[in-house]
Amino acid sequence: MDVTAIVFYTMGALIVIAGLGVSFASRDSLVTCLNFLVVMLSTGVIFLLLDAPMIAVLQILVWSGVTGLAMVFAVMLVGRDNRTFRPAGIRLTKIAGGLLVVIVLAEWLRFTADTRSSLPPVPPGYGDSGGLGVALYTDYLLVVELVSLLLLATLVSALVLVDRKAGR
Amino acid sequence: MIPEHHVIGLSAILFAIGVLGVLVRRNFIGLVLSIALTFNASNLAFVGFNRFWPGDEAKLHWDGQVFVAVVIAVAAAQVVMGLSVLFSMFRNRNGVDIDEAGA
The missing domain is CATH 1.20.5 (Single alpha-helices involved in coiled-coils or other helix-helix interfaces)
Known part of the structure; x- marks a missing residue:
């Protein structure tokens, strides 16, 4: 297990834990925002590991810098109380959302059954921000x-x- | 090295967490941040697939990363609109409960 894999799995665990914190931690809106910042910064690190430095910079600038801070500002405006969850009744949106989750996870299982390989070696020039800029423009x-x-x-x-x- | 299906699996799990958060949350801020989690999951999948099929030296592929740049811009616009809706909701109703806003 090399350093890349160790960093990847550490960041993956951080993303899952902090993501659960964003979606289900109920006490405090500020805790939700800070969990969100952890998710976005860890995803930026994973983008660096996947040879996408430009996307990592965009991720950290836009998501953590702009969105996270704007959300902290919104929390300051509307208060930190975040205890209300939706009532437990079954509605059409819940059925549709649950179906969506099941479909995505099933797609992943199918992909896992088909493809079990490591990432290919990086061709020269991949990961340069210049190539991405030329493609964009x-x-x-x-x-x-x-x-x-x-x-x-x-x-x-x-x-x-x-x-x-x-x-x- | 990192196996490709682990990257995609992380993306799928994050997407599931985001969708369940949208279903469960009643507070506006939690809802917007949960939607942002699903955007982030799709970005992870795009970058992972682009890294999996990077093209060769003659013709590099950038499609996934271009998609991610566009998705980040659109998601920033979504968050800004969410914030302004939050402001008007807070001013007119003095609260950010979504189920009450629909009633």
Whole structure:
């Protein structure tokens, strides 16, 4: 077992434990946010192990930096009480969600049955941020422009929603 | 070395945790963060599959990582919209209980 595997399994265990903390720890919203930060930072480390340094930087900047801190700010605004869970009745959404979970786990079992190999060796040039940038601005230029339009629309609509005078 | 199906398995488990969190949570912040967990699970699967089929030296494949960049941007937009909805909910109803907001 080499260092890569040890780091991977440590980070995987951290992700699962902190993910359970995000979804099911009921006491305090702030604890939920901190668990979320742990999940995102550990996922960034796993991205580094998978030779995607640019994605790891994006992950840590956007998820932990922006989203995590914005959520901590929201907790400061609305209070830390997080004890309410949904009532235990069976509804259509719960059936659909449970079905989704079962389908995803079954897909994983099928993938495991088909593919039991380690990751292939890295070809030279893979993991350079430059290659990803060239791909983004040649083959995927339309997608990048659409995403920038989406972000602009989000900015404007968030301002309209929050502004007291412009709203209803 | 890391086996590929362990990466995908971690992603599947994280996705399951996120979906169950969406079903269970009633607090708005917990709900938004659980949705973000499912986004993160899909990102993990994308990067893992891209690492599994990296192409060769002549033609490297970047599709998975491009997908992840787009997903991160869209998820950031989703969180921003969630925050502004949270603000209006808090101002108009003085609480962030989702089931009460629907009633």
